[in-house]
Amino acid sequence: MKKFLLVSASLLVLATAAKAEDVKIGIEMGFTGPIETLTPPMAQAAELVIKEVNDSGLFLDGAKVTAVRADETCIDAGAATAAAERLITGDKVAGIIGPSCSGAATAVLTNVAVPNGIVLISPSATSPALSTLEDKGLFFRTAPSDAREGEVLAQIMRDRGIKSVAISYTNNDYGKGVASSVQTAFEKLGGKVTLSAPHEDGKGDYSAEVGSLASAGGDALVIAGYADQGGAGIVQTVLDTGAFSKFAFPNGMWGASLVKRFGTQLDGAFGNLPGTDSPGAAKLMEMTEKAGIAGSATFVPETYDATALMLLAMQAAKSSASADYKSKIMDVANAPGEKIYPGELAKALQILKDGGDIDYVGASAVELIEPGESAGAFREQEIEGGAVKTVKFH
Amino acid sequence: MDAANALVAFTNYVLLPGATYGAQLALGALGATLIYGIMRFSNFAHGDTMAFGTMATILVTWLLQSIGISFGPLPTALIALPVGIIATATFVLATDRLVYRHYRRNKVPSIILVMVSLGVMFVMNGVVRMIIGVDDRQFADGARFVFTAAQFKTWTGLAEPIALRVSQVISLIAAVVVVAWLYWFLEKTRTGKSMRAFSDNENLALLSGINPERVVAITWILAAALATIAGVLYGLDKSFRPFTYFQLLLPIFAAAVVGGLGNPLGAIAGGFVVAFSEVAVTYSFRKVATYLLPDDWQPDGLLQLLTTDYKVAVSFSVLVLVLLFKPSGLFKGKAA
Numbered sequence: 221m222k223k224f225l226l227v228s229a230s231l232l233v234l235a236t237a238a239k240a241e242d243v244k245i246g247i248e249m250g251f252t253g254p255i256e257t258l259t260p261p262m263a264q265a266a267e268l269v270i271k272e273v274n275d276s277g278l279f280l281d282g283a284k285v286t287a288v289r290a291d292e293t294c295i296d297a298g299a300a301t302a303a304a305e306r307l308i309t310g311d312k313v314a315g316i317i318g319p320s321c322s323g324a325a326t327a328v329l330t331n332v333a334v335p336n337g338i339v340l341i342s343p344s345a346t347s348p349a350l351s352t353l354e355d356k357g358l359f360f361r362t363a364p365s366d367a368r369e370g371e372v373l374a375q376i377m378r379d380r381g382i383k384s385v386a387i388s389y390t391n392n393d394y395g396k397g398v399a400s401s402v403q404t405a406f407e408k409l410g411g412k413v414t415l416s417a418p419h420e421d422g423k424g425d426y427s428a429e430v431g432s433l434a435s436a437g438g439d440a441l442v443i444a445g446y447a448d449q450g451g452a453g454i455v456q457t458v459l460d461t462g463a464f465s466k467f468a469f470p471n472g473m474w475g476a477s478l479v480k481r482f483g484t485q486l487d488g489a490f491g492n493l494p495g496t497d498s499p500g501a502a503k504l505m506e507m508t509e510k511a512g513i514a515g516s517a518t519f520v521p522e523t524y525d526a527t528a529l530m531l532l533a534m535q536a537a538k539s540s541a542s543a544d545y546k547s548k549i550m551d552v553a554n555a556p557g558e559k560i561y562p563g564e565l566a567k568a569l570q571i572l573k574d575g576g577d578i579d580y581v582g583a584s585a586v587e588l589i590e591p592g593e594s595a596g597a598f599r600e601q602e603i604e605g606g607a608v609k610t611v612k613f614h
Numbered sequence: 615m616d617a618a619n620a621l622v623a624f625t626n627y628v629l630l631p632g633a634t635y636g637a638q639l640a641l642g643a644l645g646a647t648l649i650y651g652i653m654r655f656s657n658f659a660h661g662d663t664m665a666f667g668t669m670a671t672i673l674v675t676w677l678l679q680s681i682g683i684s685f686g687p688l689p690t691a692l693i694a695l696p697v698g699i700i701a702t703a704t705f706v707l708a709t710d711r712l713v714y715r716h717y718r719r720n721k722v723p724s725i726i727l728v729m730v731s732l733g734v735m736f737v738m739n740g741v742v743r744m745i746i747g748v749d750d751r752q753f754a755d756g757a758r759f760v761f762t763a764a765q766f767k768t769w770t771g772l773a774e775p776i777a778l779r780v781s782q783v784i785s786l787i788a789a790v791v792v793v794a795w796l797y798w799f800l801e802k803t804r805t806g807k808s809m810r811a812f813s814d815n816e817n818l819a820l821l822s823g824i825n826p827e828r829v830v831a832i833t834w835i836l837a838a839a840l841a842t843i844a845g846v847l848y849g850l851d852k853s854f855r856p857f858t859y860f861q862l863l864l865p866i867f868a869a870a871v872v873g874g875l876g877n878p879l880g881a882i883a884g885g886f887v888v889a890f891s892e893v894a895v896t897y898s899f900r901k902v903a904t905y906l907l908p909d910d911w912q913p914d915g916l917l918q919l920l921t922t923d924y925k926v927a928v929s930f931s932v933l934v935l936v937l938l939f940k941p942s943g944l945f946k947g948k949a950a
Contacts, residue, residue: 391923415898417922424848424858427631428896429922434627435898436916448750456852461626462763462775481752 246307248318250294261514262523269527276566292319297327304332314540315339322347343523362522364596370401384412386438390445391418398444421449434463447475483606495599504562504583521583553588620905622774632893637789640885641844643869645837651876655727661863662738667842671698687757703838781851874943
């Protein structure tokens, strides 16, 4: 009887001790729905970080981190809200990596995260609307807002001495968003937008659109569309009529089909798309390969970074409470401090434990700007001799 | 010089594209209107017949290209065109045998035939996608330009360019040749006369010993040929994509109805009316005005009647206006 009491008492102590050290992280992503093919490697990347942190044994005086997955469905805001509520009230998570889609992220942020005061770090929600949402400093994202793409393009155009442009955009949220961010940023830099007009995808004839763009004129034509859709139709008609001799292409236009179809006719065309030359990306590739994860899949680097940032911020704050560590996220992500790449989390945890500073670079060269979102790394490209050439990185 | 620049800009952005697009629409509308004239129903599968014909031609073109046959500066697709027409004609004749003939024999009202053609449309849609896929296909080879914008500028020294494409020239010539031949065929040959007789009064034609199945078969062959030619020209000028061809159905029917359904001459006129109304009404005249007006009258705005968002609305407004004031179309069609 004495023995039994002793054993049960010690077990109880152990259990409570384990419970106190256990930090749970929610991984809420669209495991079903339109992006269900993207999310499995993303979640695995998050779990890779957790394993790395646990293996180091340095996290919050030896605490263990566990992951709890939840399905946000991407399109059903109600389901996303319910899943997040379960994570917070049921599983008592210390923070959530996700949601992965912009719509779900908006719903979870306003309905669950803000009322409960829980930090969300989304690796893949890119809607510009999330930048202006009232988030009480609880929402972060490691993917750049779509609007950044336009700002960077405007800067590239100014750097190349372009003074006026006409814009043709595909008539959807993406096209409109990029067109308006290019216009705002370009005008702020002193450039002139002569006309910003939409085009419909899948139409046969674009003479009318190109006619009015040509009449408006400009040093270059910005096409915020798709390489295998109306964007290509506009390019074809412009080349046929000789309306513009210079093109500026945002992300959507950099498809292999475009260069294959027009070849040297596009020489001199330039633009930007997400991309980085950071050594972190290659490092993560290596790590994911070893772990059997599809490392080249979209948003895998951003997910790795989101999870790492959350855990490093907890370490910096010496607490897993959202209210304590939310203000530390920007600190660990940005300079000053020792640069941290994937696979170096143990080193980072040690530095933070000793009260030092880190500048987390990660796999996606993450740099957080206000209000808590990635500035994004962009690759500036140019077409020369019918082939795509990288100019530099922004 | 300024007036010349204004004229050149107008030609490059309005006249040439409008004329080319108009010729392509006109050829498509001719096929649709012939079927309406003889069989009295709007063939919704016409856009996909164009896609099928173009697909067949593209496949033959690829075959020719792979064995090294080309047509000099002209696109190889022109050599492949006859084969494409034969394949399409065979396909639509088989469709007629399997589907339409049953309904024709039962003398169903024309609305049922329209619905039947809608079904045929979806089937053809699928067939084309299964064979060639849904992607954009480029099959134009040979020279693309008769002269380019840069060449024109060097020759004339004007600030504004005109570029003339081979496909534009082919489209315009083909439209004239095909229309002239069709006119001759319908007016002068015995078969053409029997078709017109059948179209004017079916019962009387039957009494005079005209074989209805033969008239119907010839109509299908002509429609298939016209659809294939229109589709190939369109594909050479722009590019081939099944979905785009499916969407062409709307402007084609607008053209046929504006001209007067069942009237071949009307289909031609309708094609050009629809094409020019789309291009000209939404054209921004600032460039032209800049050249024509004195310096202190220079416009600030775009001088655009409607933005290009409304170009489809323009062709349908024309359609509505024509139907309001001249219900049978600009040229007297068969529809009351």
